[in-house]
Amino acid sequence: MSADRLVEAYLKELATAVEALPAERRTELIADMRTHIAEARAEGATSDGDVRAVLQRLGDPSEIVAAATDGLVQVEVPPRLRPRDFGAVALLLIGPFVLVIGWLAGVWLLWTSDRWTRGEKVIATLGWPLGYGAAIGIEMTVAFPLMLTLAIATVITIAPVVLLLKNGRAGRSATRTRLAGATPATS
Template identity: 30%
Template sequence: MKTSADPVRDYLAAVEREASALPADRRQELLADLAEHIEVTRAERPEAPIGTVLAELGDPRTIAATALAEAGTGAPEAEAPVRRGKVHPLVPLLMLTVPFLVATILPQVAVAQFFSTVFRVIGAVLLCTSVHWAGVQKLTGVLVAAVLPTVAISVWVAIEAPGGGLAHVANLVTLAVLAATTAWLWRTRRA
């Protein structure tokens, strides 16, 4: 496969090819929306490589399949990947953040600690399988929102009994980092 000097044109051509079953006016509207989104993103983040901007938009097949499904012209097999794993982007973010808060409030309750861990693992899986974020965002989210609290809790339990002054400060700092990461993931999600 040969590469072009204009990745944006290649990307839009791929979307147009994949969305060929759309009515021409709807297909042109889709391409215009994508081109405008790329232009706005490049203006807002000129330092971002164009490959990153295009990756954040998503795979041309997925975009076309979504547009075809919305237009009601997609084949059932084209709709299946779009429908599978369709979870609201807020769900994994809440599952990564709220359980840590519960575990912090109820440090002596083993059931709370267990369910906190289970919910964070499920939240991490949902984040990783979501279509709303690019790979780097998913990795950052999992490391900061799932791995960091687990490591932090293990360290705090090892150095002092839950409820100590240092543990409270560390919990607040971790909660602030979790909240900031969740806000960042929410702002950078794909619609």
């Protein structure tokens, strides 16, 4: 692996490790590491072995982040739906009444969002077609009153939307965390 690729891989690992830090601290820490690496390379660390030694002296990115979080406290951040996510939910619910194009737009917004898991996206995508299909199926096979049929179809259609509103979070975790508090001085 070339020296440039070693540095690139190290900085990429560091960028992943610092995600929990506040944005300003994250930017500062990455800039500091870039500066240390650039200075070492300017002083003659050009071979792969030299660059590896420099990166080892800097330390493991997770250890750097652990040291940088000294004095910071992890705080739970409640998930919030963005306007785009509300748009997805609204279009999934009322989109079928807008020439079905609205529903398709809602499905696209849903699947391009990071707020829900794949299972929730599948359930929400199928909610309207299954609700509509259930209404037709019930009407054709069972002699239910029309109002009961519509009530069943409505529940099948709305339940996935309620699921989306209740579970509107990043697809990978139930809550996000961030670090808050005093930012320690860098060395």
